[in-house]
Amino acid sequence: xxxxxGLAAFPITPADADGRVDVAALRGLVRRLGEAKxxxxxxxxxxxxxxxLSRSERRRAIEAALDEAGKVPVMAGVGALxxxxxxxxxxxxxxxxxxxGLLAPVSYxxxxxxxxxxxxxxxxxxxxxxICIYNNPGVTHFTFSAELIQRLSGVxxxxxxxxxxxxxxxxxxxxxxxxxxxxxxxxxxxxxxANCAEAMLAGGDAWHSVLxxxxxxxxxxxxxxxxxxxAAETRRLNERLEPVWQxxxxxxxxxxxxxxxxxxxxxxxxxxxxxxxxxxxxxARVATVIEELELS
Numbered sequence: 001x002x003x004x005x006g007l008a009a010f011p012i013t014p015a016d017a018d019g020r021v022d023v024a025a026l027r028g029l030v031r032r033l034g035e036a037k038x039x040x041x042x043x044x045x046x047x048x049x050x051x052x053l054s055r056s057e058r059r060r061a062i063e064a065a066l067d068e069a070g071k072v073p074v075m076a077g078v079g080a081l082x083x084x085x086x087x088x089x090x091x092x093x094x095x096x097x098x099x100x101g102l103l104a105p106v107s108y109x110x111x112x113x114x115x116x117x118x119x120x121x122x123x124x125x126x127x128x129x130x131i132c133i134y135n136n137p138g139v140t141h142f143t144f145s146a147e148l149i150q151r152l153s154g155v156x157x158x159x160x161x162x163x164x165x166x167x168x169x170x171x172x173x174x175x176x177x178x179x180x181x182x183x184x185x186x187x188x189x190x191x192x193x194a195n196c197a198e199a200m201l202a203g204g205d206a207w208h209s210v211l212x213x214x215x216x217x218x219x220x221x222x223x224x225x226x227x228x229x230x231a232a233e234t235r236r237l238n239e240r241l242e243p244v245w246q247x248x249x250x251x252x253x254x255x256x257x258x259x260x261x262x263x264x265x266x267x268x269x270x271x272x273x274x275x276x277x278x279x280x281x282x283x284a285r286v287a288t289v290i291e292e293l294e295l296s
Contacts, residue, residue: 003073003099004132004160004187005205006039007223009212012257013048013061014269021057023064025267029213030068032266036216039206041069044077045102046139047210047254051079052272055089062096075132079104083119090127101127102162104134105142113148117155124157132160136191150181160187162208165195172202179203193219193253194245197238200226210253211244214260215295243289251282259286 011033014025033041043065044050044058053061062076078089078101090101103123105116124131133152137143144152144161152158161182166174171190178188189206190199196207200223207226212219222241225234247256254271259278261267263286270277278286289295 003040003075004189007212007220008040008042008206008208009033009038009216010042010045010047010208010210011213012261013044014267019053019057021061022269023060026061026064027068029266030065033216034070034072036220038212038216038220040073040075042075042102042208046136047213047257048077049272050077058089059092059096062093062098066097073099075100075102077102079106081106083122086123087126090123090129094127094129100130100132102132102134104136104140106140111142117151120152120158121155124155130159131157132162135161135163146177146181149178153182153186160189162189162191164192165190165199167195168198171199175202175204194248197222197226197234201231201234210257214257217296247286247289251278256286259283263287263290
């Protein structure tokens with residue numbers, strides 16, 4: 001399996017109110033992904049609430065996931081406010097056996113391009129862990145330009161990018177522009193699940209998926225159709241999931257993921273405070289969509 005092609009499934013990280021990871025529940029989630037034969041697992045992403053967990057708990061989560069994942073590659077989130085903390089987290093992930101680190105430019109003070117460049121250069125260079133650029137401006141409030149991605153793609157150890165997928169009428173040009181800028185073998189992956197079918201049809205290397213962390217079989221079918229170039233089947237499957245995409249738009253992926261995992265009986269976890277669980281009405285809406293679409 002390739003770390004940076006096909007479906008990368010991103011599960012939640014169940015934890016108690018004190019931020020201690022529920023290792024048994026996490027193992028169950030990872031086991032489910034392995035049984036669905038996802039291409040890789042994205043642990044401790046934004047949906048995995050990495051920013052809310054201590055260094056020691058992140059390490060516990062990585063060790064548990066890797067023990068359960070078997071041959072499925074695991075990429076672990078290593079983002080932190082300080083560069084030295086991100087280096088330490090990346091070293092922890094490498095020591096535990098993670099195949100790569102997902103690095104977001106976490107900040108309180110808005111960052112400049114040069115600061116982000118040096119941050120990535122330092123983490124990749126000092127940790128020795130392959131790094132995927134995590135471009136998630138909705139959370140970090142930093143947007144990677146094509147020029148900055150091009151520059152970072154030349155840094156030893158920076159091997160991939162996870163970009164939010166643009167709308168269908170823009171994704172082809174977006175991908176072609178980046179492909180012309182980065183070295184061969186540099187993975188151009190996409191997130192923002194509702195737009196990822198078209199991104200994969202356009203030739204994206206990887207789909208970094210929140211939905212895949214909850215319903216891996218459903219997402220794998222869509223991903224494989226796109227990878228095979230079957231546009232009609234890809235779009236049919238994607239259109240069928242429109243009620244899910246509406247849930248994402250209305251409720252956010254993180255809150256939806258927690259609600260769905262609990263509805264399925266996979267966990268009894270709540271998101272970390274101050275994030276609150278969905279209302280009973282919203283949870284009922286999620287349960288109805290799961291049942292009507294027979295998601296798995």
